[in-house]
Amino acid sequence: MDMNYKPNPEYLVEVNNLKMYFPVKTGFFGTTPLKAADGVSFAIRPGETLGLVGESGCGKTTVGRALIRLYKPTDGDIFFEGKRVDDKSIGGLRKDMQMVFQDPYSSLNPRMTVEDIIGEPLDVHKMYTSRADRRDQILSLMEMVGLNAEHATRYAHEFSGGQRQRIGIARALATKPKFIVCDEAVSALDVSIQAQVINMFEDLQRQLGVAYLFIAHDLLVVHHISHRIAVMYLGKLVETADSDELNANPVHPYTQSLLSAVPLPDPRTAKSSKRIILEGDVPSPLKMPSGCPFRTRCRFATEQCAKEMPQLTDRGNGHMVACWNK
Amino acid sequence: MDKTYDIDQMPKKNPLSMQIDLSKFEKATDEEKKQADVMSESTSFFKDGMRKLRKNPLAMFSIVVLVLIILMITIVPVVVPYSYSDIITINGKRDKSATNMAPFQYSKLEQQYIDEGGKVFPHIMGTDELGRDYFVRVAYGTRISLLVGVFASVIVLIIGVLYGSIAGYFGGKVDLIMMRIVDVIYSLPDLLMIILLSVVLNEVLKFDGQGILARLGTNMISLFIVFGLLYWVGMARLVRGQILTIKQNEYVLAAQVSGAKSSRIIRRHILPNCISVIIISAALQIPSAIFTESFLSFISLGVKAPMPSLGSLASAARSGITTYTYKLIFPALMIGLITLAFNLLGDGLRDAFDPKLRR
Ligand SMILES: Nc1ncnc2c1ncn2[C@@H]1O[C@H](COP(=O)(O)OP(=O)(O)O)[C@@H](O)[C@H]1O
Ligand code: SF4
Ligand SMILES: [Mg+2]
Numbered sequence: 013m014d015m016n017y018k019p020n021p022e023y024l025v026e027v028n029n030l031k032m033y034f035p036v037k038t039g040f041f042g043t044t045p046l047k048a049a050d051g052v053s054f055a056i057r058p059g060e061t062l063g064l065v066g067e068s069g070c071g072k073t074t075v076g077r078a079l080i081r082l083y084k085p086t087d088g089d090i091f092f093e094g095k096r097v098d099d100k101s102i103g104g105l106r107k108d109m110q111m112v113f114q115d116p117y118s119s120l121n122p123r124m125t126v127e128d129i130i131g132e133p134l135d136v137h138k139m140y141t142s143r144a145d146r147r148d149q150i151l152s153l154m155e156m157v158g159l160n161a162e163h164a165t166r167y168a169h170e171f172s173g174g175q176r177q178r179i180g181i182a183r184a185l186a187t188k189p190k191f192i193v194c195d196e197a198v199s200a201l202d203v204s205i206q207a208q209v210i211n212m213f214e215d216l217q218r219q220l221g222v223a224y225l226f227i228a229h230d231l232l233v234v235h236h237i238s239h240r241i242a243v244m245y246l247g248k249l250v251e252t253a254d255s256d257e258l259n260a261n262p263v264h265p266y267t268q269s270l271l272s273a274v275p276l277p278d279p280r281t282a283k284s285s286k287r288i289i290l291e292g293d294v295p296s297p298l299k300m301p302s303g304c305p306f307r308t309r310c311r312f313a314t315e316q317c318a319k320e321m322p323q324l325t326d327r328g329n330g331h332m333v334a335c336w337n338k
Numbered sequence: 339m340d341k342t343y344d345i346d347q348m349p350k351k352n353p354l355s356m357q358i359d360l361s362k363f364e365k366a367t368d369e370e371k372k373q374a375d376v377m378s379e380s381t382s383f384f385k386d387g388m389r390k391l392r393k394n395p396l397a398m399f400s401i402v403v404l405v406l407i408i409l410m411i412t413i414v415p416v417v418v419p420y421s422y423s424d425i426i427t428i429n430g431k432r433d434k435s436a437t438n439m440a441p442f443q444y445s446k447l448e449q450q451y452i453d454e455g456g457k458v459f460p461h462i463m464g465t466d467e468l469g470r471d472y473f474v475r476v477a478y479g480t481r482i483s484l485l486v487g488v489f490a491s492v493i494v495l496i497i498g499v500l501y502g503s504i505a506g507y508f509g510g511k512v513d514l515i516m517m518r519i520v521d522v523i524y525s526l527p528d529l530l531m532i533i534l535l536s537v538v539l540n541e542v543l544k545f546d547g548q549g550i551l552a553r554l555g556t557n558m559i560s561l562f563i564v565f566g567l568l569y570w571v572g573m574a575r576l577v578r579g580q581i582l583t584i585k586q587n588e589y590v591l592a593a594q595v596s597g598a599k600s601s602r603i604i605r606r607h608i609l610p611n612c613i614s615v616i617i618i619s620a621a622l623q624i625p626s627a628i629f630t631e632s633f634l635s636f637i638s639l640g641v642k643a644p645m646p647s648l649g650s651l652a653s654a655a656r657s658g659i660t661t662y663t664y665k666l667i668f669p670a671l672m673i674g675l676i677t678l679a680f681n682l683l684g685d686g687l688r689d690a691f692d693p694k695l696r697r
Contacts, residue, residue, distance in 0.1 A: 106597035119588035133596040
């Protein structure tokens with residue numbers, strides 16, 4: 013932890029050098045730290061969306077959960093509105109930071125009605141004056157996410173995946189947070205429903221001015237909703253840039269391969285753009301390659317890549333890339 | 339929006355085309371749209387479970403059997419004018435001839451008394467070798483056996499749930515140490531332990547006087563202690579496993595993100611999602627305790643005479659098995675009925691309420 017780190021007051025959320033190591037049993041006695049997030053830094057302005065993309069297992073969920081302190085980070089500084097987030101301050105910040113989960117099935121308690129699920133944050137923070145007030149708040153939340161108010165007394169298992177995700181979003185909105193971590197909030201949904209839910213996220217942002225950390229493994233989904241995008245690989249950020257800039261001008265070899273994997277709507281452009289097929293698998297986070305984490309799969313790898321770890325450097329206009337040869 | 343669906347604007351169908359003729363379609367009215375939106379009747383988990391249970395004939399049959407048995411053991415000792423411990427008396431005189439009678443048979447003295455105009459309550463299941471009414475003894479024995487079963491299962495429930503939920507909720511090193519202790523206890527041969535403990539406790543514990551404890555005898559008390567010491571481990575493992583899985587669910591994380599404290603999370607999220615499994619397994623514990631008690635009584639480590647239990651009745655009936663077969667049949671039938679009913683009911687409850695079997 014860097015006690016002298018000065019957060020920038022412009023940012024709503026600021027993460028500096030976040031490290032999250034999980035002790036993993038290897039062999040009979042020893043444990044090895046699994047570096048799920050290793051030196052991640054980024055910042056989000058009020059009302060802004062930062063997209064976080066990367067293959068599954070690269071540590072996106074870990075970053076999101078450490079950020080709202082579901083995990084206690086191994087190292088690093090997290091600031092919310094310039095205030096350091098730690099065990100002491102988190103209690104007072106719970107109202108302002110919320111999360112929407114990936115799995116629409118396991119994220120809602122099967123023994124609770126929709127009303128009680130959405131009302132739980134209100135109950136915890138005692139945010140109502142009377143039962144009627146509580147109900148009014150819940151109904152207006154349901155309306156906000158496009159749920160039928162008549163269904164307030166129903167149980168979650170009676171709803172479809174998309175509707176369940178809306179219930180989860182209403183729950184996250186209940187305390188009027190300024191920041192929501194959306195961890196693959198649309199990945200489990202059908203493509204047509206994905207679009208509806210993403211549009212709803214955008215509408216809610218326009219109405220409420222809430223900021224998102226929008227996690228997904230699909231660059232296309234993230235491009236649509238994000239102002240800025242951070243690309244993650246094996247626990248590290250490899251490139252961050254404005255959303256359009258990143259799509260038009262990807263610099264890091266990993267980002268390029270991610271973008272080339274996105275199906276293009278127009279067959280003519282699709283033909284002319286060469287797809288970069290990544291060879292090999294993602295290395296195990298327990299056996300991290302030396303130097304650049306991407307070098308085992310990189311076409312441009314040189315000797316230097318194996319020796320030294322590239323740091324994020326600014327390539328102009330806030331386009332940050334961690335690569336020696338690009 | 340509506341314009342696009344205007345029938346007049348639809349392209350005319352080419353008669354040779356295999357395409358669907360769009361003009362044959364009508365726009366859904368608002369009412370029809372609403373119909374598609376209506377969901378089935380809302381059911382709570384409990385209501386849904388009860389409905390499933392009511393549809394299960396075996397479970398319903400078991401409930402009926404159990405209710406009948408419970409009615410019997412509460413009503414019989416009140417209605418039948420004999421006591422489980424005293425020899426039958428006629429006109430204040432002990433009836434020495436009323437031993438080992440068949441069902442509905444009267445002794446000489448009783449017959450005489452009836453002929454003189456007196457009334458004698460029939461011996462529905464006959465009498466035993468000391469001249470005690472067997473029906474009352476079987477009813478009392480059932481009472482004791484059920485009591486033992488329920489009591490043992492409550493002990494197991496309390497200890498197992500407390501121990502298992504502490505291990506499961508706190509996890510880590512606490513869990514590791516607590517579960518190794520469980521493993522050790524689990525690996526002990528339980529019947530051998532019960533027999534050894536009963537023998538030892540018999541020497542250590544001595545109850546005098548007239549209290550229920552003294553009447554049950556030290557054997558029963560040691561049986562409860564043994565249940566408390568040994569049989570909770572299965573329950574503890576079950577509860578811990580349940581809590582570990584439930585803790586993984588994202589709704590628990592969501593509650594944490596909302597700022598809910600541990601007590602609220604346990605109360606609102608963890609307990610309601612594992613309570614049915616716990617209760618089902620406690621219900622299944624009852625017949626196993628009854629069976630153990632019967633077994634111990636059978637090898638004369640059970641309740642203290644003259645208090646009967648189903649096991650001790652069966653054991654006593656062994657000597658005259660060829661001549662007085664009915665004396666073995668009645669308690670054995672009772673044990674069989676009770677264990678079968680509880681097992682079937684437990685299975686029915688599991689089918690109806692176990693969340694893993696639904697969706
Ligand atoms: N609680 C945990 N204990 C040990 N390892 C974990 C834990 N959570 C995640 N990991 C590991 O950390 C890595 C990153 O996981 P995660 O953050 O879930 O990735 P993503 O969300 O990008 O798919 C994975 O290798 C995963 O196995
Ligand atoms: S640093 Fe080297 S290995 Fe890493 S991405 Fe750049 S070129 Fe490839
Ligand atoms: Mg994830």
